Amino acid sequence: MGKLYEKLMQDYRFKEGMKACINCGTCTAICPAAEFYKYDPRSIVDMVQSRDEEAIEKLLKSETIWYCGECMSCVTRCPRKNAPGLIVMALRSLSIDEGYFIHSEKGRQQYVINKEMYSNILNYGYCVYPRTFKYEDHPEYGTTGQWIEQNLDEIHKRVGSNLDGDGPGILRKIPDEDLMQLRNIFEQTGAFKRMDTLKRLSKERADSLGLTEEEYSEQIFNTISEGHFN
Amino acid sequence: MIYEGKKRIWSEYQKEIPEDNYFYVRSCIRQNFFPASEKTFLDIVRNRLGKDFFETQHHTTCGGIAYHSDAIPQETVMTIIARQFALMTEAGYKNYACSCITSFGLYTETMETWKLFPELEAKIREILWKTCHKEFRIPENLAHASDIIYKFRNMIAEKAAYRLVNVKTGKPLRVVEHIGCHYAKMFPSRGVGGAEYPYVLAGMIESWGGEVIDYPERRHCCGFGFRQYLVKANRGYSLSNTHKKFESMAPFKPDMIITNCPGCPYFMDRWQYVISELEGKTYGENGYGIPVFTYEEVAGLVLGYDPWDLGLQMHQVAVEPLLDKMGIKYDPAKKYLGENGKYIGKPQMPRFIKCC
Ligand code: SF4
Ligand code: SF4
Numbered sequence: 001m002g003k004l005y006e007k008l009m010q011d012y013r014f015k016e017g018m019k020a021c022i023n024c025g026t027c028t029a030i031c032p033a034a035e036f037y038k039y040d041p042r043s044i045v046d047m048v049q050s051r052d053e054e055a056i057e058k059l060l061k062s063e064t065i066w067y068c069g070e071c072m073s074c075v076t077r078c079p080r081k082n083a084p085g086l087i088v089m090a091l092r093s094l095s096i097d098e099g100y101f102i103h104s105e106k107g108r109q110q111y112v113i114n115k116e117m118y119s120n121i122l123n124y125g126y127c128v129y130p131r132t133f134k135y136e137d138h139p140e141y142g143t144t145g146q147w148i149e150q151n152l153d154e155i156h157k158r159v160g161s162n163l164d165g166d167g168p169g170i171l172r173k174i175p176d177e178d179l180m181q182l183r184n185i186f187e188q189t190g191a192f193k194r195m196d197t198l199k200r201l202s203k204e205r206a207d208s209l210g211l212t213e214e215e216y217s218e219q220i221f222n223t224i225s226e227g228h229f230n
Numbered sequence: 231m232i233y234e235g236k237k238r239i240w241s242e243y244q245k246e247i248p249e250d251n252y253f254y255v256r257s258c259i260r261q262n263f264f265p266a267s268e269k270t271f272l273d274i275v276r277n278r279l280g281k282d283f284f285e286t287q288h289h290t291t292c293g294g295i296a297y298h299s300d301a302i303p304q305e306t307v308m309t310i311i312a313r314q315f316a317l318m319t320e321a322g323y324k325n326y327a328c329s330c331i332t333s334f335g336l337y338t339e340t341m342e343t344w345k346l347f348p349e350l351e352a353k354i355r356e357i358l359w360k361t362c363h364k365e366f367r368i369p370e371n372l373a374h375a376s377d378i379i380y381k382f383r384n385m386i387a388e389k390a391a392y393r394l395v396n397v398k399t400g401k402p403l404r405v406v407e408h409i410g411c412h413y414a415k416m417f418p419s420r421g422v423g424g425a426e427y428p429y430v431l432a433g434m435i436e437s438w439g440g441e442v443i444d445y446p447e448r449r450h451c452c453g454f455g456f457r458q459y460l461v462k463a464n465r466g467y468s469l470s471n472t473h474k475k476f477e478s479m480a481p482f483k484p485d486m487i488i489t490n491c492p493g494c495p496y497f498m499d500r501w502q503y504v505i506s507e508l509e510g511k512t513y514g515e516n517g518y519g520i521p522v523f524t525y526e527e528v529a530g531l532v533l534g535y536d537p538w539d540l541g542l543q544m545h546q547v548a549v550e551p552l553l554d555k556m557g558i559k560y561d562p563a564k565k566y567l568g569e570n571g572k573y574i575g576k577p578q579m580p581r582f583i584k585c586c
Contacts, residue, residue: 011304012304012343012347012350013304015347016343016346032450032451032453032455032467032471032474033455033458033467035470035474036466036467036470036471037467066457068455069451069453069454069455069456069458069467069471070298070455070456071411071412071415071451071454071455072335072411072412072415072416073411073415073449073450073451075415075416076414076415076416076418076425076426083416089298089300092300093300093303093304096300106464109457109461109463109464110300110301110457112461113299113300113301113457113460113461114301116460117295117296117299117301117302118296118301120291121290121291121293121296125290125291126258126261126262126290126291127258127259127291127293127294127295127296128258128259128262128295129258129262130262133262137462140465140469140500140501140503140504141500142500142503142504142546142577142580143503143546143577143578143579143580143585144543144544144545144546144577145500145546146577146578147566147575147576147577147578148544150575151568151574151575154568154569154572154574155544155568155574156265157568157569158538158567158568158569159265159266159269159539159541159544160265160266160269160539161261161265161269166287167287168285168286168287169285169287170256170261170265170268170269171261171262171265172287174287174288174290175287175288178288178290179290181313181361181362182290182310184360184361184362185306185309185310185313185357185358185361185362186302186306187361188309188357188360188361189302189303189305189306189309189357190303190305190306191301191302191303191306194301194302194303220461220463221461221462221463222462222463223463224463224464224466229466
């Protein structure tokens with residue numbers, strides 16, 4: 001067994017999600033990503049089951065694996081109980097941890113996603129936190145969103161939140177001891193290691209382009225090249 | 231006939247939902263965008279139905295959005311989940327209720343994976359001890375908060391101040407129900423009614439007097455897609471999927487949409503605004519959008535809560551057309567007030583979609 005396939009086999013999502021694929025294409029028919037992007041979960045599953053190391057490496061460096069929305073609609077429908085969505089998750093993790101993500105535009109976006117998620121979780125204990133969710137980055141938040149942002153404390157008080165307050169409740173301040181435990185979990189389970197890989201390779205790329213960290217982040221957050229769409 | 235037959239098959243997916251004594255955990259997205267929904271839920275179950283729901287300030291995100299945007303490894307998310315289970319164990323509870331659908335799917339996946347691979351559960355237990363000095367029992371029962379409202383839907387109907395009926399015509403309101411993908415698409419037997427014919431929201435609608443609309447893209451994802459929304463460059467994915475759903479439901483002329491996932495109502499509400507700004511197109515009557523609600527908001531309206539206490543002013547699409555159809559009394563002048571009636575200004579009017 002090749003090195004990459006062996007690594008995939010260690011991922012529980014892969015173990016659960018990869019049985020024999022009969023290439024029926026049902027997953028592709030139901031997939032919301034396949035309609036929007038040049039994306040075909042059937043061919044991903046088929047390529048992986050071939051165990052062809054070269055093909056798998058190509059896949060890990062490609063744009064393709066980043067198109068999935070992880071909705072898991074494919075899981076309900078696959079007649080062979082495969083889970084293309086879970087297989088994609090295993091491929092993405094491997095692509096990040098092996099550093100292959102840096103070869104694709106969609107893969108490179110992972111750096112900004114990680115920055116945002118880690119900062120929200122480790123500083124506040126939430127994946128999404130209202131003081132870091134900015135209208136400027138989210139114009140679809142709408143005119144109501146703008147109004148909420150401008151009057152954040154007042155509106156949350158009005159509807160009964162406990163924003164940054166003590167004790168239980170909506171958007172309470174999560175105690176430091178709990179945030180410390182999250183940090184310990186990140187350390188022990190390889191989350192910081194994943195971030196280090198993302199940081200190191202993203203910095204190398206930013207340097208090679210002569211961009212500051214901020215400019216580079218801005219670029220990967222906003223850039224869409226031609227060729228992704230159906 | 232085939233449809234009826236299938237409905238019968240899926241109706242066998244009737245999960246067990248305990249009567250009482252829950253450990254309750256919140257949702258990041260719901261707290262950010264629909265905070266009053268969680269407040270309403272707890273008020274209904276505790277004060278109207280007399281149930282015991284325990285909450286601790288020590289619970290955190292389950293890490294679900296980070297996990298499904300591939301930011302954290304599986305072991306990270308599993309240990310965070312194990313920590314939440316430990317908090318439940320310490321508090322002396324066995325029934326776990328969560329507000330988020332991403333969490334619900336992830337808890338289910340984690341428990342199923344541990345069943346298949348006990349060595350992984352053992353490893354997570356070890357990591358949890360090392361990092362947090364905690365131990366846990368797996369919940370005897372896992373419910374999404376919508377399962378609980380579903381279970382008590384008829385009791386809510388008995389206490390109803392308003393029904394999902396158009397007071398002018400006397401006809402049932404036409405309701406689109408949208409189920410979060412992670413509720414049952416991975417593990418159909420864990421959701422009420424399974425993945426193809428989920429009954430969790432349909433049951434509420436029927437019990438409260440409305441009529442459920444069946445339309446082609448009923449089971450299509452709202453388009454969140456995690457990284458497909460989080461990164462600005464990818465958001466066309468999210469918008470296109472919502473657009474597809476609205477184009478599919480529009481001919482059926484829905485009066486309202488009800489959802490059980492915290493993210494879906496945000497996207498279905500806000501993308502309607504974006505579609506109107508981009509194309510000048512609106513999907514409701516007379517230039518309005520189709521109002522989108524959480525199930526807690528709808529339960530609250532049925533029970534006679536004030537719409538602004540329910541936080542409906544935080545929606546972009548105006549809810550007033552629906553309030554008027556239901557005959558709900560409300561004070562338009564109070565919509566945008568802050569705490570204690572303080573005037574804090576109003577949102578700007580969008581260019582196309584009508585707001586009140
Ligand atoms: S639905 Fe299942 S069997 Fe069919 S192509 Fe997709 S993964 Fe293979
Ligand atoms: S999980 Fe991914 S591959 Fe499966 S249907 Fe959703 S977007 Fe498509």
